Amino acid sequence: MLDLGKTPHRRWNPLLREWVLVSPHRTERPWQGQVEKPAAEQRPKYDPHCYLCPGNSRAGGHRNPNYSGTFVFDNDYAALVPGAPTGNIRESSLIVAESERGICRVICFSPRHDLTISNMGIDGVTNVVGIWSEQYQELGAIEWVRYVQIFENRGEMMGASNPHPHCQVWANETIPNYPASEQSALLEFRKDHGKCMLCEYLRLEKAQSIRVICENNFFTVVVPFWAVWPFEVLVLANEHVTGMDQFSPDAQRALADILKCITSRYDNVFEVSFPYSMGFHQSPTDGEEHSEWHFHAHFYPPLLRSATVRKFMVGYEMLATPQRDITPESAAERLRSAPETPLD
Ligand code: H2U
């Protein structure tokens, strides 16, 4: 008999429509073994060398204003630019390229160099949610922008270039791969079952509750059944809302609250400022009706069993199928038992 906590098995990711291999017998109890704690990171409130702190200069001769809340600017090293020449190459069906326009921005969450979402005040994070919603709508309203991806890389391990609390926004001419895959899965599920996949998934998770971490009136955090990263979570809107443009002020505050809760739990799991990549998935802005979309956020953190042991997607995972050892259920238990208050 298949025992999810003991038997090697594979699980189905219905959003990306692919399998993940789970080998629970390899480490049945993720919190066994030594937890190494690196020296506490002491950061100043203001860093004269930080290119995101108020009043400092950035690349290309720009100087940040003395901002007091959030601060948005066009990325000085933008991966995509709005004025890129258009064209395509189709030498055969095998050598294919298309030009891609885009707009890349950086959003500073706070003038304070030393804060993170977990230890910023709820009002500050609510302001950030307001800016995300504004950027989603402003960039989405541009005629050729079909998708707005808001994402945060937190921690050097995730390739963040700077510890100052910030995120990026990329607005693209085309819908990127993962949102596009999710969109076709959501559409197909609705066609086959007559309901939203994520509304249904949330109902199942709430009924079982073993993978639910925390919730408020508007959002629920679960370790998805099909999680690949050790402490991966999915933040789901409780109601079927397609995007941030539909959030009431209460929902914006609730998103800030739930983000603070999950990031604080993360920090408390290994007593470090937890690295992760996080991003929102919501309706494209291509002018089509997209009632199939259910707003959600993914958190993909690389830490495995201590602050210094990280998971890499290598070997079998690069060549065959993603794999995990600790089960999503034990990760959920670990996150549930971590305090929801900031680490400091
Ligand atoms: P990340 O930490 O997620 O890499 O985001 C920081 C972004 O800031 C990065 O995309 C940009 C980088 O291009 N940046 C500027 O726009 N101006 C600068 O002076 C330095 C970095």
Ligand code: ZN
């Ligand atoms: Zn700074």
